[in-house]
Amino acid sequence: MAPPLRGGSILLAPPLFFLLSLGALGSQYCVPRKTFPYQDEDLRLFREEGVWNYSTMLLREEQGVLMLGAREAIYALDLHNISSKKAAVYWKVTREKQKECAYKGKQSEVECRNYIQTLHPVNQTTMYVCGTNAFSPVCDYMSYSDGQLLLHGRQEEGKGKCPFDPFQRYSSLMVGSDLYSATFINFLGSEPVVLRSSQTAVRTEFKSSWLNEPTFVYMDHIPESVDSADGDDDKVYLFFSEKAMEYDFYSKLTVSRVARVCKEDMGGQRTLQRKWTSFVKARLDCSLPEPSLPPIVQDVFLLKDHNWRRSVFYAVFTPQSGSSRLSAVCAFSVTAVREVFNEGKFKTPVAVETSHVKWVMHSGELPVPRPGACINNAARRLGMGNSLDLPDKTLQFIRDRPLMDEAVRPLTGRPLLVTRGPALTRIVVDSVRALDGKEYAVMFIGTENGFIQKAVNYEGEMFVIEETQVYEDPQPITTLRLSSTKGHVYAGSTSGVVQMPVSNCGRQRSCSDCVLARDPYCAWDLPTARCASLGSGRSAAVQSLVEGDTSKCPQPEPVPVIEVTLVPGNNLQLPCSAASNLAQVHWLLSDRPLGAGPRYYQYPGGLLLLNASGPDAGRYVCRSVERARGGTHNRTLAVYLLAPGLGGPGGAGKGQEGEAPVDKAVANSTAGPDIPGATAAKGPGPAEPGGPETQTDGGRVAGLRVAVGVLALLCLALTAALLWKVKREPLLRLLPWGGPRESKAKTPVTEYAQVQNHAASEGKTAGEAPGSPCLGNNHHSGVDFKGNGPPHFTSMRDISCLDGLGYINDESEI
Structure with missing residues (x-):
């Protein structure tokens, strides 16, 4: 082996070095088309005073209830409106257990409580429930009928079925009457186990080659025996991450894995007694578009098809390094995972000169039957009716070599979705039949700051429909469940659970x-x-999902003209927000693109005109331009008529080119209050007393205005220089006068590259690829108005320096 590099560098095995170097061609990230801030009326919330960690959910759709497990409480909530509590049972630890737990060094009021971790159906009315019970796991049966929730009091040992530590991730699954669990079996959390609790209990070996400091994520069952030509067995698949054994690395490198076991596995006769004879695992590949360490799987959802071969695992990945803010969603087909396990080569450990083990591809012959395979027709023809009949040679091979050499590749060859910003945490997927008769997989993805993104793939183009803030205070979504029949998504967190409809069409x-x-x-x-x-x-x-073609839409109503009195020397604000995050605003003055100038400033909320003068009079049109496969969509959002003397006799109420007129009072109220600190039509008109011609010391006032304009230009240049220097860092964190006071409720999920929708644009910073909302998506690139339009600001806050330089809001300030 080559010596390690000096200077703190690390030496990587060639496969890992190649993995770290992988990257998609171009670093463009998915941008939600619209962002909806927190709104009470669109959501249903359940929380109870003094109860925390609403982390375990079970949908009982036949009974119309959502079973919710929290800290020392279990609830039955109305599936249509979770704010309605139908029943509850409280399962607290005894005082003795709490003291014993605290004596062992745990926090009495935090860790030494009973956190409900397991909720699985046994029959139509009965469930199996387990809790941490102050680091002494225990399980019981619970029933719900006639609106009553009842614990049976038949407590069982929960070790191996439920974690000791309430904050340690685990996974479990009920298949028939058997409970499959992946957790840690000791108080210290150092002995991981994948266990089947049944009449013939089977578990994993306590070997680092099987499980090496794992973090368990998800389990599910695939009925592979159905319509199997070779008489195969059903499988249970497990997703987790662990410290890799196969790479040469100074520090421990974490990788994502998928493992499987056979449902009818009974262990071996002499070798692997009561241990899995079918436990095999493989690495999951989901390469991010930037060179980085392998991303870590956080959550998985199985979108089931009536033909299990067409079922797909959707997985959320986040970086293991704090230097990256990318998250991704990758899709893995069941057939691809199955092929790696059934036909792939194994890795084998070999000793090297440095007295440690190196893992390489096994190139020798495999024992018969194939190690890790389930009992099938071929094995039965050899006289092997179950795993107890397997030969020791096969069992010894899989005991020492459970790792596959080949990784499981994504269904699309690369991530379906990549975002930059707050990490993605959980995912559920719904299958929806659209007007064109096709089925589409719609993903609902939770984030670490309390948003749910809604995304779908259209013929290779990833499109994020929207993102919705479901918690008023930003907090990670730790649990996500979907009821396709009821049309709701349920999101759990530390402080409560939220119900959100899968669609809110009325928003459009x-x-x-x-x-x-x-x-x-x-x-x-x-x-x-x-x-x-x-x-x-x-x-x-x-409806036009693939193309986004609006040609069949009826012609919209004309946009009313808003008449604004232009008073020379005043500052005017013309509000106008882009129709979506993927749209850009284009301003026209007298039917021509608005030319660049030191006094015109565009920001997500509209247009700011400083020190207006006579030549600025005219017809200002604000248009939103958005691209889709079906073409470019232009939409007039606002029309302003600026002219001296409007609002005098006969001036108000006049529209242009058939557009509906709006009286001057409405115009002023519309133009003014949208942006604090700016005015729509400031000062009296020429026909009124107190006009500009009556002001004293006009030369000094004009000079002050010129000075303000020059300082504003210098501020703009400084802002541009800072942006060029720091690129990815949000501007508002770096400006010396500090960012504005902004509400946490409007913290966005991603960094955007387009001009934002004003209702949700506060605090958003420009992304890396302007006009390119999603990886591999060239159909929604933003419109480039270089040379046509004035400088753009990310938000009104970016020109807050004008206030510091004496930006004049009112003539009385002079």
């Missing part, structure tokens, strides 16, 4: 917005002229 107010949302749940209903759910089988509806 126009036909073009409804179609461009490309939401499989929604379509524009022509008879009622509203964006509505597809559930009622609408015959006259417009």
